[in-house]
Amino acid sequence: MSKSVYINSVGSxxxxxxxxxxxxxxxxxxxxxTVASVVNPDYKAxxxxxxxxxxxxxxxxSTVSSQTALQEAGLENVDAIIVGTGLGCIxxxxxxxxxxxxxxxxFLTPTRFIQSSHNTVSGQIALGISCKGYNFTYVHAAVxxxxxxxxxxxxxxxxxxxxxxxxxxxEMVKYHVDTxxxxxHIKSEPADSTRLxxxxxxGSVMGEGAHFFVLSNEKQESTYAELVAIETxxxxxxxxxxxxxxAFLEENHMTIEDLDLVILxxxxxxxxxxxxxxxxxxxxxxxxxxxxxxxxxxxxxxxxFAFWLSAKILKTQTIPEVVKLNEIEVSxxxxxxIYNQYRGENHSLMLLRKC
Amino acid sequence: xxxxxxxxxxxxxxxxxxxxxxxxxxxxxxPLFGEGLGLDSIDALELxxxxxxxxxxxxxxxxxxRTIFESIDSMATYIEEHRSR
Amino acid sequence: xxxxxxxxxxxxxxxxxxxxxxxxxxLISGKAGISKISHIETIHADEIMVGEIKTTNAEFExxxxxxxxxxxxxxxxxxxxxxEALVQAGISDINDxxxxxxxxxxxxxxDKSEQYFHEYFESNEHWQHINGxxxxxxxxxxxxxxxxxxxxxxxxxxxxSSAANAIMLGARxxxxxxxxxxxxxxxxxxxxxxxxGFKTLMILSDTYNTPFDENRKGLNLGEAGAFLVxxxxxxxxxxxxxxxxxxxxxxxxxxxxxxTASSENGDxxxxxxxxxxxxxxxxxxxxxxxxxxxxxxxxxxxxEGRALQRVFDEGKVPEFSSTKAFTGHTLAVAGGxxxxxxxxxxxxxRVYPNLNFKTPMKEFDLLPQTEVKEKELxxxxxxxFGFGGNCSTLIISxxx
Numbered sequence: 048m049s050k051s052v053y054i055n056s057v058g059s060x061x062x063x064x065x066x067x068x069x070x071x072x073x074x075x076x077x078x079x080x081t082v083a084s085v086v087n088p089d090y091k092a093x094x095x096x097x098x099x100x101x102x103x104x105x106x107x108x109s110t111v112s113s114q115t116a117l118q119e120a121g122l123e124n125v126d127a128i129i130v131g132t133g134l135g136c137i138x139x140x141x142x143x144x145x146x147x148x149x150x151x152x153x154f155l156t157p158t159r160f161i162q163s164s165h166n167t168v169s170g171q172i173a174l175g176i177s178c179k180g181y182n183f184t185y186v187h188a189a190v191x192x193x194x195x196x197x198x199x200x201x202x203x204x205x206x207x208x209x210x211x212x213x214x215x216x217x218e219m220v221k222y223h224v225d226t227x228x229x230x231x232h233i234k235s236e237p238a239d240s241t242r243l244x245x246x247x248x249x250g251s252v253m254g255e256g257a258h259f260f261v262l263s264n265e266k267q268e269s270t271y272a273e274l275v276a277i278e279t280x281x282x283x284x285x286x287x288x289x290x291x292x293x294a295f296l297e298e299n300h301m302t303i304e305d306l307d308l309v310i311l312x313x314x315x316x317x318x319x320x321x322x323x324x325x326x327x328x329x330x331x332x333x334x335x336x337x338x339x340x341x342x343x344x345x346x347x348x349x350x351x352f353a354f355w356l357s358a359k360i361l362k363t364q365t366i367p368e369v370v371k372l373n374e375i376e377v378s379x380x381x382x383x384x385i386y387n388q389y390r391g392e393n394h395s396l397m398l399l400r401k402c
Numbered sequence: 403x404x405x406x407x408x409x410x411x412x413x414x415x416x417x418x419x420x421x422x423x424x425x426x427x428x429x430x431x432x433p434l435f436g437e438g439l440g441l442d443s444i445d446a447l448e449l450x451x452x453x454x455x456x457x458x459x460x461x462x463x464x465x466x467x468r469t470i471f472e473s474i475d476s477m478a479t480y481i482e483e484h485r486s487r
Numbered sequence: 488x489x490x491x492x493x494x495x496x497x498x499x500x501x502x503x504x505x506x507x508x509x510x511x512x513x514l515i516s517g518k519a520g521i522s523k524i525s526h527i528e529t530i531h532a533d534e535i536m537v538g539e540i541k542t543t544n545a546e547f548e549x550x551x552x553x554x555x556x557x558x559x560x561x562x563x564x565x566x567x568x569x570x571e572a573l574v575q576a577g578i579s580d581i582n583d584x585x586x587x588x589x590x591x592x593x594x595x596x597x598d599k600s601e602q603y604f605h606e607y608f609e610s611n612e613h614w615q616h617i618n619g620x621x622x623x624x625x626x627x628x629x630x631x632x633x634x635x636x637x638x639x640x641x642x643x644x645x646x647x648s649s650a651a652n653a654i655m656l657g658a659r660x661x662x663x664x665x666x667x668x669x670x671x672x673x674x675x676x677x678x679x680x681x682x683x684g685f686k687t688l689m690i691l692s693d694t695y696n697t698p699f700d701e702n703r704k705g706l707n708l709g710e711a712g713a714f715l716v717x718x719x720x721x722x723x724x725x726x727x728x729x730x731x732x733x734x735x736x737x738x739x740x741x742x743x744x745x746x747t748a749s750s751e752n753g754d755x756x757x758x759x760x761x762x763x764x765x766x767x768x769x770x771x772x773x774x775x776x777x778x779x780x781x782x783x784x785x786x787x788x789x790x791e792g793r794a795l796q797r798v799f800d801e802g803k804v805p806e807f808s809s810t811k812a813f814t815g816h817t818l819a820v821a822g823g824x825x826x827x828x829x830x831x832x833x834x835x836x837r838v839y840p841n842l843n844f845k846t847p848m849k850e851f852d853l854l855p856q857t858e859v860k861e862k863e864l865x866x867x868x869x870x871x872f873g874f875g876g877n878c879s880t881l882i883i884s885x886x887x
């Protein structure tokens with residue numbers, strides 16, 4: 048009999064002010080832009096200057112977010128650290144490449160190269176708390192964070208670990224934005240976040256964030272919810288998605304009617320939001336629906352924000368008005384399904400339940 | 403020589419991002435690594451690049467850095483003896 | 488003692504061969520693939536040696552039926568290796584069982600990103616490479632090439648232990664019943680980025696790398712693609728597969744010591760090896776051969792040597808060698824390359840030579856195997872360690 052998996056704590060640094068766990072989207076940051084940066088916590092309150100001096104922004108955001116999660120779970124150490132990131136500390140990677148080219152491969156210094164390694168976040172968290180346990184980094188675009196959850200869930204179910212710190216992080220960097228705007232992945236014209244789904248333009252609003260959680264196979268007072276199931280798919284033909292979702296629910300002995308809330312990853316890209324709209328007006332038309340990318344923006348580990356949002360909703364039993372996608376009300380949400388994809392690829396389904 | 407030492411302190415603070423340390427806080431004889439300023443092996447590599455770039459001194463073996471970078475005094479002495487720019 | 492996960496196919500391309508058989512022939516005949524660099528223009532060309540695959544991208548693209556300059560080199564190497572692995576396993580329809588693709592890389596499409604870094608803003612000629620900077624993009628291209636659909640697919644990047652971790656994850660997912668089949672491995676091409684990066688760390692040798700030698704000067708970078716097919720007992724039974732060997736044990740830990748260096752006593756390495764032995768249900772003395780990480784950097788070989796002495800106590804370290812002197816350090820792929828070499832060692836009952844070894848290290852009396860040795864092998868232990876403290880160990884066995 049495999050063990051249940053619980054979300055025992057959360058930590059978030061995002062485009063919204065989410066770093067304080069005592070709040071839940073009390074104030075909303077809006078923007079009218081093609082990109083948005085995180086609301087920065089006071090990093091100095093979390094990170095001693097001797098450590099901070101070499102840290103890229105992604106590491107700083109992750110440090111705050113992971114410390115918050117560890118603290119809320121009442122833990123100083125964990126059995127494993129699993130981090131997902133689409134691009135790692137891409138800022139340092141870009142600077143290092145620029146140094147190579149612009150200095151003709153001379154007088155290069157190691158710090159930027161070291162920070163460029165995708166696993167620098169998980170490594171530095173391990174170093175910070177002296178965690179000699181299992182340490183992994185997934186770097187698979189829009190399912191980087193989900194890959195962590197799959198791995199952690201497997202270990203906790205098999206009782207190979209008790210507490211695992213999982214997280215997703217990506218930082219926003221100008222060069223990356225500029226190049227991806229060239230190929231139409233990022234919007235060319237500003238989008239108003241309060242009406243993101245009706246701007247009708249190509250590409251998404253690019254941002255950043257760090258979301259960390261302690262997953263455990265033991266419930267405790269701080270527990271937010273149960274992670275019931277998670278699945279990822281490299282591709283699914285658009286017309287096949289409803290079938291996939293129904294099969295996924297069936298495997299977990301559920302039907303569409305059991306879902307109290309469906310959280311969708313609409314990001315305002317006119318070319319790809321159809322994946323979600325088909326479900327909104329089809330399979331999920333009678334279910335309460337929510338969306339979040341107008342709050343989180345788009346990045347490889349943006350689904351970490353959806354995971355955070357779901358955990359908060361299930362714990363507080365409130366659904367903030369700002370995330371609601373339709374008028375169907377639910378008074379006491381117990382079961383949430385998150386569906387995400389990016390540019391028609393890397394689909395993920397995450398099922399959470401109140402406990 | 404004292405000018406060089408001041409210059410080295412400024413450069414170390416800037417290149418190694420020691421934002422919260424003032425020049426006056428680094429004594430010429432203070433150990434730079436371990437206790438003292440708390441620099442580590444990655445900083446040593448950064449300093450080796452600085453020797454090359456700013457003073458034309460090439461170190462082939464990072465181990466050499468251990469004695470050269472003991473303190474501001476030792477660094478200044480070594481640079482004076484070996485600099486080509 | 489838990490049962491191992493069956494390995495039913497392997498594919499590899501490295502500096503010592505374009506397929507599994509060529510790699511084995513080179514290992515047995517002591518033929519190293521270390522040379523001066525020819526494909527990448529770098530001002531360091533005269534000061535470094537590399538384990539370079541001599542075929543050009545253009546030649547590969549013609550061979551694979553791709554249009555010219557459509558892919559960066561990492562996915563190309565990955566596709567070649569993955570296809571060979573599928574052929575060996577006898578898989579014609581990749582989607583006939585629940586299959587996952589778990590790849591790994593450190594640089595992904597960096598070779599193209601650095602080449603067109605500024606040019607992207609001047610012309611749209613090479614925009615096909617912009618998205619290649621995502622590590623996951625190389626995996627997607629491999630998935631497309633082997634026709635994988637509606638499946639689990641991910642990419643691991645834990646520096647130089649990446650592919651070992653991909654193999655570990657695949658084995659765990661099959662054991663847990665999440666997958667019936669996992670295509671696991673990695674791919675990394677040489678790039679200016681890694682050449683200059685390792686140069687700043689001052690751990691690149693200017694000559695042939697010499698693992699575990701007192702006078703070792705550092706590593707030679709290499710490039711490779713390496714994939715293995717892992718399959719469940721169900722598939723092995725239903726499809727009557729020939730099993731090449733088994734993934735018997737695996738261990739992952741973090742050294743939690745330094746961002747790039749290994750601890751002097753090899754704590755993380757010891758933990759990884761001990762975990763792997765525990766998963767395999769083996770005692771250290773049952774290990775017949777250790778394929779060491781052995782990068783030939785002063786730090787790694789000392790740390791790993793000490794860790795070996797701690798795990799195999801009182802000088803009972805079995806025959807060991809590093810094959811990095813043949814291939815160079817292929818970064819993310821090293822664990823995949825060496826897992827394949829471990830399988831070949833088991834199949835042929837051969838221990839590979841640790842080339843270029845002359846002088847024992849003064850810190851201990853460990854002597855690597857320097858000649859090909861014929862020996863009955865049942866269990867081979869393979870180590871892979873990386874930046875960020877990542878330490879991984881695999882144990883490959885002849886029998887389940």
